[in-house]
Amino acid sequence: MSLRTQLNDTLTEYLPANPKEAIKGTELIRLIRMKLDGNYSDASLRYHFSIMSCDPTSPIAKVEKGQGYYRRTAPIPALSSAQEIYSQYQGRLDDIQGDQAQVDHAMMRIRKFRAIVNKWCDVNGRFPFPFREPFAADAPIGNLWKFPEMLLVDWESREGDEQAMPLRKLKTQLGLPPFRLHAARLRILPAHHSFREDFFQTLSASVWAQGGELIYAAPIEDEALADSIRRLSIAFGIGVTTFGLTAEILDDLPRPANILNAHPRETEALMERLDVTRVSAVKSRSHIDWSSLEALRGDSTEVDDLLAWLSESADVGSMSPYGGGE
Structure with a gap:
């Protein structure tokens, strides 16, 4: 299973819904690493966080004008x-x-x-x-x-x-x-x-x-x-x-x-x-x-x-x- 597929399946569990409670990348990596199959570097995980946060269909969104990630709201039909x-x-x-x-x-x-x-x-x-x-x-x-x-x-x-x-x-x-x-x-x-x-x-x-x-x-x-x-x-x-x-x-x-x-x-x-x-x-x-x-x-x-x-x-x-x- 690819890293992106694994992240799509597991990120929702760790991302807060409220942008004001956004979790920093370092902490998110620490939490999610336990759920991943494979030995991925911090740099690889940060790269995927960044790319996925620009995809409106992914579960992760990045705080504007700040640091941290939160759970993206459900996509518009x-x-x-x-x-x-x-x-x-x-x-x-x-x-x-x-x-x-x-x-x-x-x-x-x-x-x-x-x-x-x-x-x-x-x-x-x-x-x-x-x-x-x-x-x-x-x-x-x-x-x-x-x-x-x-x-x-x-x-x-x-x-x-x-x-x-x-x-x-x-x-x-x-x-x-x-x-x-x-x-x-x-x-x-x-x-x-x-x-x-x-x-x-x-x-x-x-x-x-x-x-x-x-x-x-x-x-x-x-x-x-x-x-x-x-x-x-x-x-x-x-x-x-x-x-x-x-x-x-x-x-x-x-x-x-x-x-x-x-x-x-x-x-x-x-x-x-x-x-x-x-x-x-x-x-x-x-x-x-x-x-x-x-x-x-x-x-x-x-x-x-x-x-x-x-x-x-x-x-x-x-x-x-x-x-x-x-």
Whole structure:
């Protein structure tokens, strides 16, 4: 087994998730050497750390303007991100063809927005489940209409809420879930040329859930566009929310890993940057279409992960954040 393969398999165990707790190369070498098959020099290991930290698919990332390494956040799903970039540039990909820096810039905005949505959910007592496998580079394009980027779970009573126990127990006896599931589509920029596709993908990907939510990073400044979106929402019940994050604000935000691992005061400062506006409210259905969800199991093993997480939460009577993170 090559050294790089071994490092890909073992680095995650030793890398901290928070860049502020980054581990120095010397210490990382000391820890990881015990797991490696072969006698590799410090120079060889440092070289591989450096090369891999520049690869967005590897588990190791290097601290900017400092020393040390941390665990890279999960990669952005390729299929969904490609559509997002295509939408941002109004389908004129020739405008950025060959400009990798511009593509990387667009990708960073997408990653920051997803991290912000995760943190916002955490602050507001919502539990996101990210879908990744259905949007892999080799996934069928139809998955964009079958799966949301995130499933947002609303637990109907907080842990320790004794007054809610009788109702929760009754629901359990009646076979009703103690949570609500909303399928969410995340997009950076609302625009006349793409809002219908955004909207109806959200609708299609939420048929099995109790509702669908379309979440935009940027505000909707065009009133005609806002009216068009509201009319669709009234007709089909999809909720639309904007976070008020312009391109300039997104560029000014910390890196995704810093957002996800922000301390309480930092989180408060991040939330103050948001201007969350409910353009239209979601119409939440009382039931989950379990047969439709079951039909998706053959398209992604992540459906099994979702069901296991929901089942475990229902068994213990409370919900914890999904371990997959963002």
